[in-house]
Amino acid sequence: MLMPIRLKGVMQAPVSPMKDDFSFDGEGFAKMVDFHVRHGAPAIAWPHHKAESLNLTIAERKLGAEIAVTTVAKRVPVSIFVGTLSEEDSLDLACHAQKIGADAILTISPYCRRPAQEEIFDSIVRIATTVELPVLTYNSPWRNGEGVEFTGELTRRLIDRLPNYIGMKDASFHSQKYLEISRVALNMRPGFAIIMGVEHLLASYPLGACGSFSSSGAIAPNLCNKFFAALEAHDWETARECQFKISELWRLFKEQYPSSLKGAMIMMGRPVGPTRSPLPTASKERLEFLCKRLEELDILQTEPHGW
Amino acid sequence: MKPFEPGLVHAPVTPFKRDQSVDYATYAKIIEFHLRNGAEALALPMPEGEDMSLRDGELRELLEFAVKQVRGRVPVLAHVSDAGTSIAVERAVHAEKTGAAAVLSHPPYFWHPRPAMVVEHLARIGTAVKLPFYVCSPPVESAGTELTSDMVMQLIERVPNLAGVVDASLDFVFMEEVISGGRRLRPGFQLLAGRDYLVSAAALGGNGAIVPLAGIAPTLLQRVYDLCRQQKFMEARGMQEDVAHLHHLVREAGASGLKDGLAGIKCAMAMMGRECGVPRPPVRPLGEVERGRFEEAAQALAFLKAEPRGW
Numbered sequence: 001m002l003m004p005i006r007l008k009g010v011m012q013a014p015v016s017p018m019k020d021d022f023s024f025d026g027e028g029f030a031k032m033v034d035f036h037v038r039h040g041a042p043a044i045a046w047p048h049h050k051a052e053s054l055n056l057t058i059a060e061r062k063l064g065a066e067i068a069v070t071t072v073a074k075r076v077p078v079s080i081f082v083g084t085l086s087e088e089d090s091l092d093l094a095c096h097a098q099k100i101g102a103d104a105i106l107t108i109s110p111y112c113r114r115p116a117q118e119e120i121f122d123s124i125v126r127i128a129t130t131v132e133l134p135v136l137t138y139n140s141p142w143r144n145g146e147g148v149e150f151t152g153e154l155t156r157r158l159i160d161r162l163p164n165y166i167g168m169k170d171a172s173f174h175s176q177k178y179l180e181i182s183r184v185a186l187n188m189r190p191g192f193a194i195i196m197g198v199e200h201l202l203a204s205y206p207l208g209a210c211g212s213f214s215s216s217g218a219i220a221p222n223l224c225n226k227f228f229a230a231l232e233a234h235d236w237e238t239a240r241e242c243q244f245k246i247s248e249l250w251r252l253f254k255e256q257y258p259s260s261l262k263g264a265m266i267m268m269g270r271p272v273g274p275t276r277s278p279l280p281t282a283s284k285e286r287l288e289f290l291c292k293r294l295e296e297l298d299i300l301q302t303e304p305h306g307w
Numbered sequence: 308m309k310p311f312e313p314g315l316v317h318a319p320v321t322p323f324k325r326d327q328s329v330d331y332a333t334y335a336k337i338i339e340f341h342l343r344n345g346a347e348a349l350a351l352p353m354p355e356g357e358d359m360s361l362r363d364g365e366l367r368e369l370l371e372f373a374v375k376q377v378r379g380r381v382p383v384l385a386h387v388s389d390a391g392t393s394i395a396v397e398r399a400v401h402a403e404k405t406g407a408a409a410v411l412s413h414p415p416y417f418w419h420p421r422p423a424m425v426v427e428h429l430a431r432i433g434t435a436v437k438l439p440f441y442v443c444s445p446p447v448e449s450a451g452t453e454l455t456s457d458m459v460m461q462l463i464e465r466v467p468n469l470a471g472v473v474d475a476s477l478d479f480v481f482m483e484e485v486i487s488g489g490r491r492l493r494p495g496f497q498l499l500a501g502r503d504y505l506v507s508a509a510a511l512g513g514n515g516a517i518v519p520l521a522g523i524a525p526t527l528l529q530r531v532y533d534l535c536r537q538q539k540f541m542e543a544r545g546m547q548e549d550v551a552h553l554h555h556l557v558r559e560a561g562a563s564g565l566k567d568g569l570a571g572i573k574c575a576m577a578m579m580g581r582e583c584g585v586p587r588p589p590v591r592p593l594g595e596v597e598r599g600r601f602e603e604a605a606q607a608l609a610f611l612k613a614e615p616r617g618w
Contacts, residue, residue, distance in 0.1 A: 152555070174447065175477035175504035179551035187548075200479040203507035206540035207547065236538055240512055244487035247480070 005077045005103050005134060007167060007193045008210045009042035010201075010224035012217045015258055015265070016051040016064065018273035024060045025273060026067055031307050032218070032272065033071040039221040039304060043077045044068055045106065045213050050258045053081060054111075055276040058089050062096050069100050077103040079136060082127070085110055091127055098131045105131065106169055108138040109148050117154050124158055124165075134166040136193065139181065141172050152180035159188045167193030169213060173200050182208050198250055199224065202243040205231045215257075216249040218272075219264055219294070220303045245297060252293055256280055264290045269306040310495055311409060311439045311470060312514055313382060314347035315532045317521040320572055321356045321369065322583040329365060331372055333583060336618050337522065338376045340581065344525035344615060347515075349373065350384040350411060354475075355519035355572060358386055359416065360587040363394065367401050374406045382408030388443070390416040392428045396435045409439040411473060414452040426458050430465045439470035441499065446475045448565055456484035463492045471497025473517055477504055486512050503528065503554055506547045509535035519568075520553060522583075523575045524614050527553075549610045556608075560601045562591045571601060578602055580617035 014036055017028030033044055046068050047053040047061060056064070065080045072078050080097035082090045082105050094105050109115045109123035128135040137158070141149035150158075150168065158165050168185065172178055173196070185192040186208045196204055196212035217224045227242035253261040259275045263282025267290065274281040282290070294300045319341055322333040341349060351373055352358040352366065361369065370385050377383055385402035387410055389395040399410045412432045414425045433440035442462060444454040454476070462469050472485050482498060489496035500508035500516040505528075508516070516535075518528045527546055534543040553575075554568075561570030569586045574593050576583045585592035593601060605611060 173479040175479075175507045176502070176551065176554065177477075178507075179504070179548060180555065183548035183551050200483065202510050203479040203482065206506055206510050207544050234541065236510065236540070239510075243483060243511070247483040247487060250480075251484070 005166075007043055007077065007079075007104075007195060009228045010199055010212050010214045010217060011043035011045055011195065012036035012041035012221070012224075013045045013048040013050055013213045014068075015218055015262055015272050016047060016056060018276060020273060022274060022276055024056065024064065026063060028272060029064055030067050030071045032270075033068050035270065035307050036217065036221070037072055037075050040225045041076060041217065041221070042211070043079065044072050045079045046081065048081055048213060050215065050261065052258065052276050052279070053083065054085070055279070058084070058092065061093060065093075065097055065102060066100050069102055079104040079106050081106045081138075083108040083111070083138060085112065087123055087126070091130060094127050094131045094133070098133050102133065104134040104136055104166070106136040106138055108140060111148065115148060117151065120148060120150065121154060121157060125161055128162045128164055132164065134164050135162065136167045136169055136195070137165070138169045138197075139172055139177075140197075141177060149177075150181060152184040155181050156184045156188065159185060159192070165189075167195060167210075169195045169197050170204075170209070171197030173198070173203075175203070178204055178209075179207065199227065199246050200243075201227065201231060202236075202239050215253060215261070216246055218261060218270070219268055220246075220249065220299050222303050223299070248297055249299070252290060260286060260290060263287050264294060267291050267294060267300065268303065311382070312497065313350075313384060313409065313499065314515045315345060315529065316348040316350045316384060316499065316515060316517040317341040317346035317525070318350045318353040318355050318517050318519040320522055320576065320583050321352050321361065323587055324584065327587060329361075329369060330584060334369070334372065335376050337581070337583065338373060340618055341521060341525070342377070342380055344521070345529040346381055346521065348382040348384055348408070349377065350386060350517050353386050353517065353519060354567065355569065356386075357569060357587055357590070358388060360590070363398070366398060367405070370402055370407065371405050384409045384411055384441070386411045386443075387432065388413040388416060390418060392431050395428070395432050399432050399436050403436045403438050407438065409441060409470065410436055411441045411443055413443045413445055414454050416451055419452050422455065422458055425452055425454070426461045426465070429458075429462055433462070433466035433469055437468060440466060440468050441471050441473050441497075442469070443473040443501065444476040444478075444481060446502070446565075447478065456481055456488060459485050460488055460492060463489060463496065469493075471499060471514065473499045473501050474508060474513075475501035477502065477507075479507060479511075482508055482511050482513070503550050504547070505531050505535050505550075506540055506543050510540045519572065520550065520557070522572065522581065523557075523579055524550070524553060524611065526614050527610055546610075549608070553605075553608060553611075556601065556604050560593055560597060574598055574601055575605060578605060579611075579614065
């Protein structure tokens with residue numbers, strides 16, 4: 001029997017700390033995960049793109065998943081992202097996540113292929129019928145028509161087919177695309193979790209989004225929690241203030257994501273090492289610029305320092 | 308003086324006769340229908356009014372006709388987009404002389420100039436008039452040039468009468484950046500929601516909306532708009548989902564690669580007892596089978612029963 005899980009709020013997706021030789025820093029990662037839980041993360045989700053997922057080996061992803069589950073120790077739900085270039089790897093990671101006691105998996109049809117709707121359907125069904133875990137999918141349409149897009153119709157068919165299909169990470173950030181999914185999903189399966197890929201929540205929370213996977217929580221967990229509390233209280237004025245500040249942070253971090261984010265973590269007293277190639281590691285000049293902006297945004301002064 | 312804010316703006320379709328001429332008798336009926344059903348302003352001819360299918364002389368004549376027909380009851384916003392800068396500039400000047408209350412323009416049609424030239428194009432149109440000027444962000448699937456938030460910030464610096472953005476991108480990130488960044492540079496800078504998706508834009512602090520589906524479902528859009536104005540965003544969800552459903556049917560009908568919905572809107576208008584003919588070529592009207600399928604799906608929408616039938 002499936003354990004029901006409730007996903008809501010600004011959920012934290014930890015980065016992957018690296019040692020100076022670019023090897024995966026398991027101890028650092030455990031500290032990172034624990035930091036998030038102690039600072040109010042309602043769930044932990046790993047390894048998203050921000051965690052350099054595609055630059056980790058499958059063995060590292062399994063190791064990290066084990067560390068995440070052990071460190072969280074059931075305090076909050078843990079979802080494991082199993083998207084890879086090869087569907088066989090995704091399937092392997094999904095089975096591993098179930099074996100080690102993760103609470104859910106997040107999956108997508110393999111990237112870089114412009115998969116047809118039928119191919120996405122088959123991919124998701126294959127993975128979601130192999131495991132018993134609750135399954136989230138990741139809607140990632142790109143502007144030029146590439147990417148992996150879940151239309152309303154595809155979402156409807158998947159809900160119809162899969163009892164363990166519980167939610168969608170939505171990275172469309174687009175009123176029409178969002179509503180194509182939400183109006184179908186929330187009416188077919190009340191409680192279906194629509195989780196924004198970045199905390200663009202003010203536009204989506206009134207339309208039924210239950211939370212987001214955080215982009216900025218490693219820097220500004222207090223801001224994330226304040227933002228979600230304002231949304232739940234329908235305090236739109238405060239929510240706007242938080243949303244615009246998070247939007248500013250996102251502008252700082254989105255280029256070469258997560259290089260700048262990892263760089264900015266040094267200023268917060270939580271160094272997590274370099275970013276793996278082909279992504280750059282933030283330069284000294286970039287760090288100075290980030291430090292200045294974080295001060296202007298009042299982040300340095302209001303957010304936790306150190307672990 | 309209170310700054311101009313257009314509120315709930317209806318975007319009428321443009322009716323054509325069988326000989327492809329503009330059907331002014333029907334256009335008058337359309338305008339009166341919108342005014343009786345909640346329009347606080349009219350924007351014309353928007354993409355849903357087939358602006359691109361109208362010739363320059365027709366665009367001017369249409370605006371003159373609309374201004375006369377409206378007789379000052381509500382503001383008329385003139386949409387002047389074109390490919391060439393000087394053509395759009397002259398059209399904007401004409402709109403001002405004709406009595407439009409504001410001028411709207413997209414980035415240049417067809418061309419994909421560098422960002423600085425897009426800004427130049429829009430700045431020349433805006434500074435050619437004294438009226439409030441709004442720039443329109445195109446839909447993400449459109450064939451034209453994108454309007455970025457950086458371009459909007461540059462335009463605020465250059466165009467004193469730039470009042471705001473009409474957003475058809477529906478992009479959360481763009482809306483966040485335009486509202487927060489725009490108001491830092493120009494307090495009161497407006498974001499009007501485009502294309503009938505009101506809730507997200509209003510929650511972010513947007514000001515009003517241009518609603519092309521108002522010819523089909525003015526009551527529903529009015530209710531969503533009223534809830535948004537009262538900051539009752541949670542309560543607006545169900546009705547916004549209904550609007551999205553209608554939008555989906557309209558877009559999916561027809562042969563347009565861009566899913567422009569032009570054939571669907573006119574088919575729905577006829578179904579509601581407001582016959583407006585079919586779109587101008589090259590847009591294909593719905594065939595008999597498609598029309599049957601569309602009407603069947605639309606008739607299943609319970610909320611349409613509360614909408615006015617006929618003129």
